Every structure is written in structure tokens, then in C-alpha cells.
Amino acid sequence: MTNGHPDLLKGLRAEQARDVLALGKRLVLSSGAELFPLGAPADALYVILRGRIRLTLPMQVRGGEEQVLVEERSPGQAVGWSALTPPYRFTLTATAPLETEVLALSRETLRAHFDAHPDAGLVVAMNLAAVIGERLQLFQTMWLREMQRTVELRCA
């Protein structure tokens, strides 16, 4: 959260951020509830207002499928940016480990708003690029560390 605004809206003027937030629909998730499953159509982006969201991927463990934590997001952060990038399908499963409130911003509503307010759209698009870029670098680093361990095991 930056200056009280979600990360995706940082750099917007107060009234611009307010207008974007007014487009959203508040959802309250009970503890353990699923926000979206892997592979589902991604029609909305979610900004976490309170609580926490766990992003998981299925992993085969001892012949059974288990959800393994990939990332955890906290208030002010956005989840579900697959809603803004083709093919608009969620690539992770999102669940609330405790009672959590999110703001759902539908892709179509955002697109219509940013068509009418391209300056705000540009700021949000840049913020989105920063979020995606950061995640790419993070996972690239984690992947390389795992590869390094594999190399060390093979060469031991």
C-alpha cells in the first residue's frame, strides 16, 4: 500500500484512485474460502483490502495432489492480473487463509474506464508492468537457485 492506495494505483491523483476504486465490488471471503481456482476464466482483478491471499500450485506429493504455496499477498497488493493479460485464465489458485476482504475490479469495467481516462490507464498499466516484472525477476532468481542445487547434486 502506497500513501493509502493499493500498489496498482500508486502515482494516481487522489480523485483518480477514488474513481478506480469506486468501480470495484467488495467481496468478503471466509477463512479457507477460494477466490479463484487454477485454470478458471480470469475476468476480474482483485485488490486485497484486509486479510491475506495465498497463491498456490498443485504438486504431486507421494502420489497425491497437494496445493503448495507459491506466494502470499497482503493488503494493498493485487492478485489475479491474469484478468488483464491474454489468454485471461488464472494460472494459480487463490485462497484466503483467514477472513479476507477484496475489491473485485472487472476487466471490462476497467477497460471502459481507462478508455475514458487514458492518463489514469497509463499509470495503472505502468504499475501492472512493474508488478509483473518484479515477479518475473523473483521467480527467475528462485529458478536459478534451484538449478544451482541440481547442478551441485549431479556433480557431487
Added chain:
Amino acid sequence: MAVCISVLGLAVAAMAFGAATRPERVAAQPGVQPQPAQAKARFFVEPTARPPIPIEALLAQIENHVRLEQAAAESFMEYPTPALLHSKTTSTFVN
């Protein structure tokens, strides 16, 4: 005639040689089964199989490993150096 007798003699000799050199068949003994090779006892370590850890504990180890790796990756992203990229983890999942 002489050729026929020679060929016949050669055939008989070959059969006799084959019978003499054929390995003796040993009937399988019903009570004896092949035994799997046993692990040799080491000096300080008993060769007992470790019981698998409970799945909840394993998943907790994986989750802790992911958190530690993310923290390590974030440190690298803040100040990228080869040393930080290859910093050793304390994760019990890989140690």
C-alpha cells in the same frame, strides 16, 4: 562308402562330445529363495530405513523452503551479486 562312414562317425563323435560337455541340470530346491542383498552395517549407523515424515510436516517444510527462497531472491534483487544469488539456504527441505 568310406565318405558315408566318415560322416556318420563324425556325427556320432559330435553327439558324444555334446553330451559330455552339457552342463548338469540341477533341480530347483523348493525351500531356497534368492535373498536380497542386505545393507552392510556401518560403524556408527544402523542400516534401518528411516520412517517417512508425515505429509503435513513435509508440506510445512516445502512452504518454509518457498518462503526462505523468496526472501533470498528478494535480497538478490535489491543488491544483485553472485554471492547473494548463490547464498546457502538453511531450509531443512534441502539440507
